[in-house]
Amino acid sequence: MSSYKTLPTPGDTAWFTHDRFGMFIHFGLYAMPARHEWVKNYEEIPEDHYDLYFKHFNPDLYDPKEWARQAKAAGMKYVVMTTKHHEGFCLFDTKYTDYKSTNTPCGKDLIREYVDAFRAEGLHIGFYYSL
Incomplete structure (x- = not known):
């Protein structure tokens, strides 16, 4: 038995x-360097x-409409996308x-396209934003 306590998450x-x-x-x-998201730091x-x-x-291969269609076809219900990572971009x-x-x-604003595409397919959207 774990001694860790799970705290309630605010919101529904x-x-x-x-x-x-x-x-x-x-x-x-x-x-772009295609190794890992901490490439600059590590x-x-x-x-x-x-x-x-x-x-x-x-x-050039950024295609959130196709990604949304594929996610829905796979049975996914939500998607979370990085909006800003630790290096600040x-x-x-x-x-x-x-x-x-x-x-x-x-x-262009890539997040706007992401939001529009995934909402059009009826999927919940989320944002990962590093302070």
Whole structure:
């Protein structure tokens, strides 16, 4: 028997317990070197080298409509996507930083597309946002 106590979660999480099957999309600049999301930190990549990913960020295979169709077909009920990871890059437009997808060759708010696509398929959406 565990001595750990599970604290109640604020808000109504019944849908999560009921739906159970979902997807987490971990995506950002760190996807470009294709190793892991902590690549900048773990490999101690200097800022000027990591900045090359920002300057060339243009995810040509980003297709949230297709992802949403596939998720629904697989029986998923929810999806959570990284909006901002630990290195600070935002996949949405914000007035609080210039380090965002709208300032890359991609030039658009990727989270808006994600939200619209998955909601259109009737899936719950969530956001992962690192402070």
